[in-house]
Amino acid sequence: xxxxxxxxxxxxxLSTIIQPEFTNPLLNQNHxxxxxxxxxxxxxxxxDSYVINPIFFPGGDIGQLAVCxxxxxxxxxxxxxLYLSCSFILEEGFPITDLKRIVASMQATAAHAGAAIITxxxxxxxxxxxxxxxxxxxxxxxxxxxxxxxxxxxxPGDSIILSNxxxxxxxxxxxxxxxxxxxxxxISDCNDLSGLxxxxxxxxLDIHCLRDLTRGGLASGLIELxxxxxxxxxxxxxxxxxxxxxxxxxxxxxxxxLYIANEGCCVLFIPEAQTAQMLKxxxxxxxxxxxxxxxxxxxxxxxxxxxxKTHLGSHRVLELLSGEQLPRIC
Amino acid sequence: xxxxxxxxxxxxxLSTIIQPEFTNPLLNQNHxxxxxxxxxxxxxxxxDSYVINPIFFPGGDIGQLAVCxxxxxxxxxxxxxLYLSCSFILEEGFPITDLKRIVASMQATAAHAGAAIITxxxxxxxxxxxxxxxxxxxxxxxxxxxxxxxxxxxxPGDSIILSNxxxxxxxxxxxxxxxxxxxxxxISDCNDLSGLxxxxxxxxLDIHCLRDLTRGGLASGLIELxxxxxxxxxxxxxxxxxxxxxxxxxxxxxxxxLYIANEGCCVLFIPEAQTAQMLKxxxxxxxxxxxxxxxxxxxxxxxxxxxxKTHLGSHRVLELLSGEQLPRIC
Numbered sequence: 001x002x003x004x005x006x007x008x009x010x011x012x013x014l015s016t017i018i019q020p021e022f023t024n025p026l027l028n029q030n031h032x033x034x035x036x037x038x039x040x041x042x043x044x045x046x047x048d049s050y051v052i053n054p055i056f057f058p059g060g061d062i063g064q065l066a067v068c069x070x071x072x073x074x075x076x077x078x079x080x081x082l083y084l085s086c087s088f089i090l091e092e093g094f095p096i097t098d099l100k101r102i103v104a105s106m107q108a109t110a111a112h113a114g115a116a117i118i119t120x121x122x123x124x125x126x127x128x129x130x131x132x133x134x135x136x137x138x139x140x141x142x143x144x145x146x147x148x149x150x151x152x153x154x155x156p157g158d159s160i161i162l163s164n165x166x167x168x169x170x171x172x173x174x175x176x177x178x179x180x181x182x183x184x185x186x187i188s189d190c191n192d193l194s195g196l197x198x199x200x201x202x203x204x205l206d207i208h209c210l211r212d213l214t215r216g217g218l219a220s221g222l223i224e225l226x227x228x229x230x231x232x233x234x235x236x237x238x239x240x241x242x243x244x245x246x247x248x249x250x251x252x253x254x255x256x257x258l259y260i261a262n263e264g265c266c267v268l269f270i271p272e273a274q275t276a277q278m279l280k281x282x283x284x285x286x287x288x289x290x291x292x293x294x295x296x297x298x299x300x301x302x303x304x305x306x307x308x309k310t311h312l313g314s315h316r317v318l319e320l321l322s323g324e325q326l327p328r329i330c
Numbered sequence: 331x332x333x334x335x336x337x338x339x340x341x342x343x344l345s346t347i348i349q350p351e352f353t354n355p356l357l358n359q360n361h362x363x364x365x366x367x368x369x370x371x372x373x374x375x376x377x378d379s380y381v382i383n384p385i386f387f388p389g390g391d392i393g394q395l396a397v398c399x400x401x402x403x404x405x406x407x408x409x410x411x412l413y414l415s416c417s418f419i420l421e422e423g424f425p426i427t428d429l430k431r432i433v434a435s436m437q438a439t440a441a442h443a444g445a446a447i448i449t450x451x452x453x454x455x456x457x458x459x460x461x462x463x464x465x466x467x468x469x470x471x472x473x474x475x476x477x478x479x480x481x482x483x484x485x486p487g488d489s490i491i492l493s494n495x496x497x498x499x500x501x502x503x504x505x506x507x508x509x510x511x512x513x514x515x516x517i518s519d520c521n522d523l524s525g526l527x528x529x530x531x532x533x534x535l536d537i538h539c540l541r542d543l544t545r546g547g548l549a550s551g552l553i554e555l556x557x558x559x560x561x562x563x564x565x566x567x568x569x570x571x572x573x574x575x576x577x578x579x580x581x582x583x584x585x586x587x588l589y590i591a592n593e594g595c596c597v598l599f600i601p602e603a604q605t606a607q608m609l610k611x612x613x614x615x616x617x618x619x620x621x622x623x624x625x626x627x628x629x630x631x632x633x634x635x636x637x638x639k640t641h642l643g644s645h646r647v648l649e650l651l652s653g654e655q656l657p658r659i660c
Binding site: 001002003004005006007008009010011029030031032033034035036037038039041042043044045046047048049050051053072073074076077079083085086087088089118119120121123124125126128129130131134136138139140141143150151210211212214215216220228261319320321322323324325327328330 | 331332333334335336337338339340341359360361362363364365366367368369371372373374375376377378379380381383402403404406407409413415416417418419448449450451453454455456458459460461464466468469470471473480481540541542544545546550558591649650651652653654655657658660
């Protein structure tokens with residue numbers, strides 16, 4: 001508990017474990033806020049708290065996830081990530097070795113994206129009042145292009161592109177958490193998409209809207225966007241890429257992969273004419289190797305609607321689930 | 331748990347409880363990040379998580395605290411708060427009525443400071459894996475003046491001004507948490523100082539450094555600044571304002587008020603020549619009515635040092651405590 005108290009032990013925790021890893025001139029200001037200068041006027045701001053269980057999983061850990069999630073939220077607004085904040089809520093007794101590993105993972109992920117963690121906070125709660133570690137990150141990104149990337153830009157005729165195969169993150173977490181072992185190679189898709197998106201924007205490819213497919217998966221992301229844009233989307237189920245292992249796990253567990261969380265996968269709404277070129281660029285990048293054209297924005301629709309043509313040839317309307325099939329997935 | 335799952339229940343929670351309260355055009359973008367434009371290039375960025383127990387206390391609640399804390403951190407860098415993020419970690423079963431009250435309190439506090447909550451997140455953890463509610467806020471502020479407010483600006487000769495009486499927040503929490511009842515009027519000093527600081531800067535009063543005195547109290551704040559500036563501070567104990575009730579509670583409980591947390595109190599390092607004028611301006615504001623000149627920066631000192639002349643006339647060197655006398659104070 002004393003590590004959260006603002007005294008000598010907290011100083012030690014910061015100066016030996018956290019600051020050496022994140023070190024950069026802005027963080028090292030060591031002031032209540034960090035002061036920085038930006039050259040352009042258009043910025044994006046986002047935040048997420050991460051409560052995933054387990055904190056280490058095939059394909060990542062809570063630190064990597066906490067950085068990727070916020071980088072991706074910035075990227076979905078067309079912003080290039082600049083600065084991150086990082087705040088830990090530790091449960092009394094959380095192993096310092098685990099904290100070190102998580103902090104190193106955050107730093108590596110942020111550095112790889114060219115972003116810096118420049119301000120932070122650490123709190124400690126009593127045993128039994130937390131769950132090991134919760135992490136909040138907030139992020140500031142800069143928008144240097146003139147495209148408006150927003151649900152309201154979605155329009156009839158747009159192609160709907162899925163950036164990669166779905167449902168890996170949720171299934172990887174589920175199997176790890178429940179200790180289910182079978183012969184599979186499922187790892188989370190937890191990845192930073194900001195470089196990929198920046199690259200698309202630099203190539204001047206038109207993008208109307210982006211959305212990463214976290215909690216609630218592909219189906220929830222599409223429903224939210226259909227509602228926000230007041231459009232109808234038609235999706236072809238057979239075009240949605242899913243790894244065989246992931247599909248098998250979904251079948252065994254009775255889960256619908258359309259609603260399973262991803263952490264490195266997004267949908268892109270683009271002018272139909274650019275579909276082939278967009279797919280070519282995406283498929284050339286390992287992070288979006290399985291990119292597919294999965295559907296079309298067909299019409300305006302009062303409340304928004306997503307209908308899917310199933311493998312059997314029937315049509316069904318996708319609905320939001322009341323909750324989440326897998327809690328604490330991020 | 332379903333309220334954190336990204337499905338219909340989470341949408342409901344957001345659209346009925348949280349968004350109507352925080353509503354503003356930027357938040358209502360409803361995108362992964364919120365996009366905004368600033369006119370000047372110099373910004374400040376900060377974050378804190380709040381895990382205070384109890385969440386409602388005399389003089390405030392966790393929502394007001396979470397907003398004031400981040401506003402104050404921005405103010406301590408000389409920044410005028412613009413935008414806040416807000417992220418909740420709720421424990422399964424947390425009462426919606428309490429959440430409503432907290433959200434309303436956050437909105438009122440932010441609005442009073444002229445700041446807007448423009449992006450956010452909600453997670454839910456299983457019963458027994460959290461403690462009711464934890465809140466993270468991050469904040470962006472804008473710096474429109476040319477003063478550099480930083481520990482490195484502290485120099486020998488500076489006057490050290492304390493903005494108000496100390497130790498109210500920590501003692502109010504302690505008494506409430508432990509159910510200690512005696513005839514007192516102690517309420518937390520939880521307050522937003524950003525208006526006060528902006529006013530000082532607009533009056534072109536010189537400020538070398540500011541620090542709000544949260545965890546670890548006045549003593550820890552001074553020690554941190556002495557270390558960061560490599561200076562020696564000499565403090566006169568008899569000049570430090572403490573309410574009689576607060577002093578009595580400290581005496582009974584065996585606590586040193588110098589180390590007790592505050593949430594609406596700061597120290598200011600200013601040129602000696604401006605001492606009288608600064609005190610006059612501060613004392614005219616109810617938030618700093620008890621402002622006092624409590625000491626002086628006397629010399630450069632290798633590792634920094636804070637010495638205090640006690641009520642008895644002896645001198646002692648202040649040291650960081652190893653932890654905090656009162657855990658989960660913010």
